Amino acid sequence: MVSYIIRRTIMAIPLLFGITILSFAIIQAAPGDPTSLMMDPSMKPSDKEAFRERYGLDEPIHIQYITWLGNMAQGDFGDSIIKRGTPVSELIMNRLPNTLLLMLVSTILAILIAIPFGIYSAMRPYTKLDYTVTVTSFLGVATPNFWLGLMLIMFLSVTLGWFPTGGVATLNADFSLWDRIHHLILPAFVLAVADMAALTRYTRSSMMDVLKQDYIRTAMSKGFKEKKVVLKHGLRNGMIPIITIFGLMLPSFIGGAAITERVFAWPGIGLLFIESAFQRDYPVIMALTVISAVFVVIGNLLADILYAVFDPRIEY
């Protein structure tokens, strides 16, 4: 198992390389650079040149890439161009915990709600409850995050005043757990909705498939109650395809988080990504790209490992 994990990790390295090269090229191809966006229009061309030189923007792109790669290999992501020399790693470390918290809570929320409903739908297909779950999850998939977020803010926060409109905590207040949770509820729910809906659909179809299998009939013929048959004999088999899907979904949480973070002014890396992209803050964008790529790789790896754990037929 350990050697399997090591092998899979090594295999991920070329993938990471590919992703960084591509993103480097694409970012540079986008029109404009930091100077055009942040500089005073009346700035002298010579000052502009000095600035470009200071951040290495005057070098040819492949040299820039190699320099960046070399620095990164030493754990140095460089300094933010826009935020006047703040190290990128500091910017990210300030934001990352917020995003991880949001993702973790919304993922748990999605799993806790989606899997039981998916299972129940599969056990009683084509009943009222199944149709309700199905329609609700289609709505969930179809509802854009930002719209749902804005609606909730409008009604629950602005009109009813039940929740804060954004941020991780009340400004200038002492730390309070309830305050943090209070701020977390809406964004975590919004982020969870789409995944919850998708996960419910996957669980339902996977479990429907499993419950038709002969070994389920065998389990029934042993005299077990339906609940035990479904949970002990069905669920472990039904989870196998879901784990894979889940691993693939993990990185998409970051994309989803960006929009949700923006709506709820949640200072996470998603929001940082959006800001940096608009300002062409290359070092920050590149660092975030690498982090996302690492998430993709971890997601895949996690899926493969769990797959092997759940399914004894997998050889590794």
Next chain:
Amino acid sequence: MTALLELKNLKTHFMKKKANIPAVDGVDLTIQKGETVALVGESGSGKSITSLSIMRLIPSPPGKIVDGQILFNGQDLVTLTDDQMCKIRGNDISMIFQEPMTSLNPVLTIGEQIIEVLMYHQKLNKSQARTKAVEMLELVGFSRAKALVDEYPHRLSGGMRQRVMIAIAMSCNPKLLIADEPTTALDVTIQAQILDLMKDLSKKYDTSILLITHDLGVVSEVADKVVVMYCGQVVEEAMVEDLFDEPLHPYTIGLMGSIPSLDDDLDRLQSIEGNVPPPEHFPQGCRFAPRCPHAFDKCRSALPALMDVEGGSRKVRCFLHGDKEATS
């Protein structure tokens, strides 16, 4: 002596929007203690649905036992609650199936799949159940049973998996073992081994067997009594020697004709023309009439009853033997 199992006019229908499908349509069948009864008939004649009805495992909806009784030790299983039925399944009545390759759970060890039954019905603790599981695996012929308990089913062949299924089914020492085409999916040599195993175990533990098959060759090997089914009904019932000596029903005669036998001339090999009609298109009158070489006018209008013949030692549903109509 009361019979171990007695089906009386069992009717299991599937309620579909368009039609009511009478898959099992008035089956009478008796199994004595320790007896092996073969249920034979072509594919689609309702054998599996009959056996799943006994287990009360008909997919419902759309399936439903609409009439009749299933008397097990005198107790009508049809009237039991689901919870009461759970105590009988796997304990007093157990079942093995046609598809050994897919009948075991791929993500649970072989041991676990035996242990769970023993803990559930026999209330053994984990280590007692494990010891018993090893014994059961040895009983069905595995020499390295101790190692096998911790393995997963995917490395075993079909024949070995069917042995495991038998070990599971026999683990609570059931009074009745239902085997639905247990050897159909297996190689001929393996078939014989599995049948021998079942025969040995039934003798050793005095377990009755309901053996479902469409292979009359298998029947002559193991059965005491044969029940022939056609279109959801029993058409003939006889002790195995009597049936092979002289089959009475034209359908049984047709089935016999379709087993090749070494001393038979190939020219004499006759089989039945046509196919089993689906339940929604059962013919009027005798259900075998459209395929019967002896059919006459009455056969097409009236349904013959299952009648005692030869002094009550056997039964047949045909106007050529006794000529009473069924009342329903």
